[in-house]
Amino acid sequence: MNSSSRLLRVRERFHRHETKLASLLLVLGIAVAVAAPRFFATVNLALLARSMGVLLIVSVGMLNVILAGGIDVSAGAILAVVSVVLVRLGNHGLTASTVLPLGLLTGAALGAVNAALIAELRIPPIVATLGTAGLFRGLLLEWTQGEWESSIPAWLNAVGSPRWGGLDASVLAAGLLMLVAALILHRTQIGRALFRFGDSPLAAMRTGISSRQPIYFAYISLGVLTAIGAVFYAAQLGAVQGNAANGYELTVIAAVVLGGADILGGRGSLLGTFLGVLLLCSLQQALVLLHVAVFWQNIVTGAIVLLGVILSAAPRLHRKFVLQQSSPA
Amino acid sequence: MTSSSSASLDTFHNSPPRFVQQISRLSLTGNLQPCVVTLLVLFFCIYAGYRSGDFWSTLNWQLVVQPLAEAGIVSLGMMFVIASGGIDLSAGAIIGVAAVTAGIAAHHKLPVPAIEAAALSAGLLCGAFNGILIGVLRLSSILVTLGSMILYSGIAMALSDGNSFAGFPEGLLWWNDAALLGIPLEFLLFLTTAAVAAAFLRYSVWGHYVLAIGSNRVAARYSGYPVALTLFGVYTLQGLLCGMTGILLVARLASARADMGQGLMLMAIASVVLGGAPIVGGSASVIATVVGVAAFYIVQDGLLLLDVPPFVQHALTSVLLLASVAVGNLLRGNREGRR
Numbered sequence: 001m002n003s004s005s006r007l008l009r010v011r012e013r014f015h016r017h018e019t020k021l022a023s024l025l026l027v028l029g030i031a032v033a034v035a036a037p038r039f040f041a042t043v044n045l046a047l048l049a050r051s052m053g054v055l056l057i058v059s060v061g062m063l064n065v066i067l068a069g070g071i072d073v074s075a076g077a078i079l080a081v082v083s084v085v086l087v088r089l090g091n092h093g094l095t096a097s098t099v100l101p102l103g104l105l106t107g108a109a110l111g112a113v114n115a116a117l118i119a120e121l122r123i124p125p126i127v128a129t130l131g132t133a134g135l136f137r138g139l140l141l142e143w144t145q146g147e148w149e150s151s152i153p154a155w156l157n158a159v160g161s162p163r164w165g166g167l168d169a170s171v172l173a174a175g176l177l178m179l180v181a182a183l184i185l186h187r188t189q190i191g192r193a194l195f196r197f198g199d200s201p202l203a204a205m206r207t208g209i210s211s212r213q214p215i216y217f218a219y220i221s222l223g224v225l226t227a228i229g230a231v232f233y234a235a236q237l238g239a240v241q242g243n244a245a246n247g248y249e250l251t252v253i254a255a256v257v258l259g260g261a262d263i264l265g266g267r268g269s270l271l272g273t274f275l276g277v278l279l280l281c282s283l284q285q286a287l288v289l290l291h292v293a294v295f296w297q298n299i300v301t302g303a304i305v306l307l308g309v310i311l312s313a314a315p316r317l318h319r320k321f322v323l324q325q326s327s328p329a
Numbered sequence: 330m331t332s333s334s335s336a337s338l339d340t341f342h343n344s345p346p347r348f349v350q351q352i353s354r355l356s357l358t359g360n361l362q363p364c365v366v367t368l369l370v371l372f373f374c375i376y377a378g379y380r381s382g383d384f385w386s387t388l389n390w391q392l393v394v395q396p397l398a399e400a401g402i403v404s405l406g407m408m409f410v411i412a413s414g415g416i417d418l419s420a421g422a423i424i425g426v427a428a429v430t431a432g433i434a435a436h437h438k439l440p441v442p443a444i445e446a447a448a449l450s451a452g453l454l455c456g457a458f459n460g461i462l463i464g465v466l467r468l469s470s471i472l473v474t475l476g477s478m479i480l481y482s483g484i485a486m487a488l489s490d491g492n493s494f495a496g497f498p499e500g501l502l503w504w505n506d507a508a509l510l511g512i513p514l515e516f517l518l519f520l521t522t523a524a525v526a527a528a529f530l531r532y533s534v535w536g537h538y539v540l541a542i543g544s545n546r547v548a549a550r551y552s553g554y555p556v557a558l559t560l561f562g563v564y565t566l567q568g569l570l571c572g573m574t575g576i577l578l579v580a581r582l583a584s585a586r587a588d589m590g591q592g593l594m595l596m597a598i599a600s601v602v603l604g605g606a607p608i609v610g611g612s613a614s615v616i617a618t619v620v621g622v623a624a625f626y627i628v629q630d631g632l633l634l635l636d637v638p639p640f641v642q643h644a645l646t647s648v649l650l651l652a653s654v655a656v657g658n659l660l661r662g663n664r665e666g667r668r
Contacts, residue, residue: 071471121655124608126416130595131651138644146640242640250418250475257472264469295486302480306462309472 017260020311021275028283036289044285046167050236052281053170054229055255056274060181061225062252063273067185068218069198069265070118070125074133075226076248078110081140082230083240088144090153099153104227110136111223112216119215133249141242148241152234160235170232177225182270190217198265254301255280258308279304362605362657363617369653370624377631384634391513395505395581397626398519400596401619402574405526406567407597408618412530413563414543414610415463415470419455420571420597422481424590427452427575429485431501432494432585441500448579449572455481456568457561464560478594485587494585504580515577522570527615539563544611599650600625605657624649 032039058075065072086103090096110132117128162168185191190213197204197214205211234240259276261268283304287297378384403420410417430451434444455477462473507514530536538559541549550556574593579585602608603624604617625646632642 117651117655122658123651123654124602126598127602127608127654128651130599131647131654134595134647135644135651138640138642138647141640142638142644250478254475254479257475263471293487295483295491298479298483299487300483302476302478302483305476305479306473309468309476310462310466313466313468 017312018269018272018275021258021260021272021279021308024307024311025275025279025282028279028286032282032286032289036286039282039286039289044289046162048282048285049171050162050168051285052277053168053174054233054236055252055281056174056277057170057177057229057232058222058226058248058252059255059259059273059277060177060270061222062249062256063259063261063268063270064181064185064194064218064221065125066253066256066261066263067194067198067265067268068214069201070215070218071253071263072114072129072219072222073126073249073253074110074114074129074136075222075252076245076250077133077136077140078107078223078226079230079233079245079248080240080242081110081136082107082227083234083244084140084144084149084242086156086231087149087152087234087240090156091149091151096153096155100231103231104224107223107225107227107230108220109223111220111226114223115216115219118219119212137242144242146242148239150239152238152240156231156235157238160232160238168232168236170236173228173232177228178270178274185270190214194218195266198267200266251280254305258305260312276308279308361660362603362653363614363620365656365660366603366605366620366624366653369649370627373628373631377635381631381634384631387511389630389634391508391511393626393630394516394519395513397623398513398515399574399577399581400593400600400626401519401622402522402570402577403590403593403597404600404618404622405522405615406570408526408601408604408606408613408615409530409539409563410470410567411598411601411606411608412543412610412613413539413560414546415560415563416474416598416608417459417564417567418471418474418594419459419478419481420567421590421592421594422478422485423452423455423568423571424575424578424593425485425587426455426481426488427572428579428585428589429489429494429587431497431576431579433488435497435501435585436494441498444498444501445576448576449569452568452570452572452575453565454568456565456571459568460561460564463564464557467557482587489585489587491587495583497579497583497585501576502580502583504577505583515581518573518577522573523615523619530613530615535559535562540611540613543609543613596622596625603650603653 038044058079062072062075082103085106086099089099089102114125114129114132117123117132118125121128123131159169183191185194193204193209193214194217196207197209201211204214233245237244255276256268256273257263257276258279259268259272259274261272280301283301284297287300292300374384383389403424407417407420427448431444431448434447439447459470459474459477462468462477463470504515504518505513509517530539538549538554538556541552541554542556542559546556571590575585575590578589582589600622601618602621604614604619604621606613606617628649629642629646632645633639637645
């Protein structure tokens with residue numbers, strides 16, 4: 001191996017989206033370390049990790065869907081439905097061992113509804129999940145009549161309470177689920193099929209991949225992961241209502257695409273998704289520590305998302321604007 | 330395998346009935362889904378009129394067409410965006426920015442035309458920013474507008490400090506009160522906008538570019554079409570229409586808040602899709618879009634008069650969207666790909 005090819009490989013790695021995200025995080029980290037050193041206190045880092053747990057779990061599911069060339073804007077509604085189901089059934093005196101499986105089943109079932117609409121009825125994903133988002137949310141609000149469930153069962157409270165030096169079970173679960181997702185995405189047939197199906201459904205079908213299976217897998221896995229996220233969501237908040245997690249799906253999608261996943265499918269990585277979630281959450285935490293007014297936080301978040309989108313297209317833009325003009329046409 | 334002569338004999342004897350031929354012709358021209366939706370809504374209207382005496386009253390229709398007009402104007406902009414192969418998630422946030430801008434202008438006691446111009450130009454600027462990122466820098470529309478949605482809603486919140494504005498001059502509220510022959514002016518404005526949009530789509534070279542870019546962007550570029558400029562125009566127009574909607578909303582509700590347009594973005598996308606436009610772009614029809622948005626508001630109003638609980642109304646309108654798209658797909662025979 002000569003030095004020039006090694007240099008090329010290094011350059012290629014530098015142009016990878018994850019590297020750019022990591023450098024963005026580094027810059028942000030240095031800026032925060034100067035402006036608000038408290039950010040790196042152990043207590044605050046534990047708080048940051050707790051705030052990332054749920055978002056990371058749901059984002060891994062959304063990554064599956066986006067890899068398969070789909071999108072799901074009903075994830076927030078599914079999160080709300082499952083968290084209300086968990087808390088209501090728990091408050092009726094059912095034990096954790098019955099409520100938790102029921103919650104996961106609900107998530108899987110709602111994901112399967114999305115998948116069936118997309119795979120069987122051929123409704124475009126954004127339309128199908130737009131419709132089911134309204135449907136799930138409407139039925140949930142009718143069920144709860146807009147009332148709060150202001151107390152949660154003791155076992156659920158125990159799940160969300162901090163231990164292990166400020167961390168709670170959501171951090172552990174997010175780490176485990178990332179490992180499982182990495183194994184499935186890279187070491188199993190269905191995982192590889194997700195990438196290939198998302199890249200080109202037609203080519204995937206020609207090589208013997210089912211035209212339905214990846215869709216069902218992606219949306220059901222998102223449903224199940226959202227249900228797992230809902231357990232910690234309800235546990236951390238301590239109260240739920242029908243309007244919970246309104247617009248949450250957009251944060252999740254923002255985190256995944258900030259992590260470099262291609263919205264057209266076939267490209268994306270768990271590491272990128274993790275960095276995307278880390279960037280969004282630490283940004284929010286830092287803005288709070290810097291005493292930025294709550295209205296300005298959205299402006300900064302939006303600007304960072306746009307910056308991420310521009311960064312991910314940077315090589316193409318570089319070719320278009322710099323190389324084209326320097327070389328004779 | 331039959332021989333060619335017997336095959337032609339077969340088709341001669343078993344030629345499908347006339348109405349099947351007509352349906353297949355309709356489905357080929359892409360006008361099938363608006364027809365299905367119109368029929369469904371007509372049946373619904375007859376049922377609602379039978380069950381509720383107020384449904385066919387003039388007052389009811391006057392009340393329906395005002396919110397319909399607001400959503401309709403955004404839907405027309407969204408129709409161009411979707412026809413060009415994109416999507417605009419930031420429409421609701423732009424409406425919020427325009428409404429808050431109008432509120433600030435009114436707070437400073439500016440004259441009515443200045444208030445309107447401020448709101449329109451705020452919408453225009455927001456749309457133009459999207460247009461630069463999507464058209465010139467060629468970034469993905471769903472990602473750009475996702476980011477700019479968060480950005481614009483933040484701007485609207487920061488401009489208003491989370492408060493709502495009131496105390497608008499009479500001249501602005503006139504948009505809500507004025508009527509011609511009993512038809513609210515807002516609705517007439519919507520119809521005029523729709524007619525202009527139809528003319529643009531059909532007779533202007535810009536409309537031709539939009540459809541060409543939506544059906545195949547690469548081919549459009551190789552054909553020498555001004556892709557960047559056209560897309561810039563599409564998103565700027567959408568911003569302008571959002572500004573218009575912001576003014577109408579402020580006039581009707583006599584107040585301005587940052588989160589005013591929240592529900593309208595999804596409503597606009599759903600209306601365009603309900604009218605049968607493919608979400609992948611390359612095709613658009615103003616009449617279908619008007620049918621789509623009218624269907625939503627008429628059904629919602631009817632359900633309200635039928636005393637259906639409010640949350641169930643929400644769920645049922647979603648079912649209407651899913652069902653009509655599914656039926657349209659089945660009638661078209663699954664020819665379209667996903668996405």
